[in-house]
């Protein structure tokens with residue numbers, strides 16, 4: 001079975017408290033971004049589960065790749081399942097705040113559910129996904145949602161303004177560790193109600209929709225603010241860091257495609273619609 005795990009963007013992100021377990025409570029809107037990897041899961045020819053990685057190099061031991069961890073998690077509960085061959089072609093930037101690894105984990109669970117005929121409900125798949133990462137549960141239903149708690153409590157959040165909006169995502173070739181980004185933030189009460197702010201026209205979001213990672217990452221990574229300013233200079237109605245970065249995106253309501261913008265030649269750019 002061949003699936004295409006997509007990335008996500010965060011629209012606004014409030015970090016509200018630090019929990020005793022070291023994680024943070026947050027509220028953020030998550031929307032699917034159609035920048036995708038390709039993931040194939042097949043019954044294994046021999047009795048051994050194997051992963052083949054192509055495309056962008058993925059840091060870390062392949063045995064701890066989130067696709068393999070998704071399989072191992074299911075096998076612990078369903079020991080009779082056969083071995084599988086997993087082929088992952090990695091495209092989505094890593095350490096970018098685009099949730100690429102989390103998407104691979106969730107799409108692996110969804111594909112394994114079908115290939116191994118496990119008949120898990122979406123709720124059960126979300127429960128497995130949560131165990132692989134805070135962002136993972138979002139990608140099971142993969143629909144725009146308000147995420148609270150650790151980022152894994154999801155409430156549907158339709159955002160009809162995004163239907164006719166062009167989007168540009170820029171990855172400045174910078175790997176930002178999610179754990180380090182959280183460690184640099186001082187939690188605070190939100191200045192605006194995110195749901196109310198996002199109900200307004202996209203043009204108002206610049207004043208009302210804030211990603212709390214931006215202020216703490218700005219001194220260390222000035223390129224992030226520079227990218228936002230470049231996107232605003234190119235007419236974006238809203239520009240922001242996604243998640244814990246380093247990807248920055250801009251939105252152009254009413255446009256089919258975003259305007260061309262000259263960035264450093266080492267940066268990667270995705271253009272399209274949400």
Ligand SMILES: C[C@](O)(CO)[C@H](O)COP(=O)(O)OP(=O)(O)OC[C@H]1O[C@@H](n2ccc(N)nc2=O)[C@H](O)[C@@H]1O
Pocket residue numbers: 010022023024025026028097099102132133134135136149150151178179180182243244
């Ligand atoms: C920044 C976001 O992308 C916003 O959507 C997510 O909150 C990140 O979620 P994720 O990559 O799935 O993160 P996890 O793999 O669960 O955790 C990685 C590390 O980030 C920190 N972390 C993550 C989520 C959270 N709610 N609080 C945290 O403090 C913890 O130090 C944790 O060890």
Ligand SMILES: Nc1ncnc2c1ncn2[C@@H]1O[C@H](COP(=O)(O)OP(=O)(O)OP(=O)(O)O)[C@@H](O)[C@H]1O
Pocket residue numbers: 058059060064065066067088090093094095096097098099100101102103104105135176178243244245
């Ligand atoms: N399939 C995978 N794709 C990407 N990273 C993976 C994968 N499996 C394990 N990882 C590990 O997860 C780390 C980061 O994952 P990911 O791409 O989700 O981070 P991110 O882009 O910062 O997204 P976010 O913080 O929003 O979840 C990598 O450094 C890598 O070691």
